[in-house]
Amino acid sequence: MAIQTKTxxxxxxxxxxxxxxxxxxxxxxxxxxxxxxQAITGSLIISGSGVSLNVMGHITSSGNIxxxxxxxxxxxxxxxxxxxxxxxxxxVNITGQITASGNIxSSGIITAEGLVISDDANITDIxxxxxxxxxxITASGNIxx
Numbered sequence: 187m188a189i190q191t192k193t194x195x196x197x198x199x200x201x202x203x204x205x206x207x208x209x210x211x212x213x214x215x216x217x218x219x220x221x222x223x224q225a226i227t228g229s230l231i232i233s234g235s236g237v238s239l240n241v242m243g244h245i246t247s248s249g250n251i252x253x254x255x256x257x258x259x260x261x262x263x264x265x266x267x268x269x270x271x272x273x274x275x276x277x278v279n280i281t282g283q284i285t286a287s288g289n290i291x292s293s294g295i296i297t298a299e300g301l302v303i304s305d306d307a308n309i310t311d312i313x314x315x316x317x318x319x320x321x322x323i324t325a326s327g328n329i330x331x
Contacts (some may be wrong), residue, residue: 189216 190212198209232239245251264271284290323329 188212191216 195213195216197203198205198212262272
């Protein structure tokens with residue numbers, strides 16, 4: 187009366203065999219249930235055309251979670267153990283707005299179309315710009331055009 191592999195379960199029902207009560211209990215104990223607690227050891231593979239997995243609640247992993255497709259989420263948040271936040275090692279394409287309550291920094295070039303600065307801006311290096319429209323410019327050094 188324990189969780190068995192699929193191969194073992196199939197062997198209970200081979201031609202000319204008579205499954206016992208314990209064999210049937212093993213079948214039920216080995217099934218993935220849709221409610222209640224169920225431990226899964228090894229891999230869980232869900233496949234097929236149009237097949238999806240809907241989880242109501244939390245997914246917890248002590249290892250990596252990976253996807254070969256798109257991951258959809260309403261929120262990405264660090265658990266607080268990593269003060270550096272969340273690292274993305276590939277390109278991140280954002281089609282909506284970015285809002286930050288703190289600084290946004292870059293070790294490379296930030297490219298923007300239609301950049302609007304609604305408060306003070308401190309530029310500590312070279313600023314290359316096309317047309318600049320403003321009502322007031324203050325400088326502690328030279329301004330040249």
